[in-house]
Amino acid sequence: KAGVTQTPRYLIKTRGQQVTLSCSPISGHRSVSWYQQTPGQGLQFLFEYFSETQRNKGNFPGRFSGRQFSNSRSEMNVSTLELGDSALYLCASSSYRAAGNEQFFGPGTRLTVL
């Protein structure tokens, strides 16, 4: 079974631009979560989608948005990029939101904002 895939693996953008990151979950998984990892703030939750609906959202500005398609693939978008948005963006999928259910992580997309 293929794991969680994220594309692209690396991105370089300049301030003010926007970016779209993609995540393909493990086949059969309907829940997709996004996390931002930075040296200063560590791992922080962005949002979670389940069956095309945003179920949960972290404390990030409205410049960060996402969506999920009918095949469970998910995208996140960051508009008007700032230097502080440079981070590793991780996507995780799980089969259901059951208690203690494991989330499987992809390798991440490394975003650098210049």
Next chain:
Amino acid sequence: GNSVTQMEGPVTLSEEAFLTINCTYTATGYPSLFWYVQYPGEGLQLLLKATKADDKGSNKGFEATYRKETTSFHLEKGSVQVSDSAVYFCALILNYGGSQGNLIFGKGTKLSVKP
């Protein structure tokens, strides 16, 4: 609020040494607890988990016991190897009537094992 605190790194050990990485949590309700590991250039891999008090999670020689009385979930391994060098994250998920919220992570502890 809900949070996870784990010992600051980096931790440097010699091969075959005993490892302990401390983790304590603050949570409303009854969380599930996890240890994730991140190797250089990779995403997170689940190392072990425990879903209720007194459960012991174990995998690849690593162990952690869910201690509700001390709100702790310390990671231990009796004999580390060079291949265990990585960053280790303690995390929790709050459970709501059978479903769960998002993962809340500690800051991570970098482990380096020298031959």
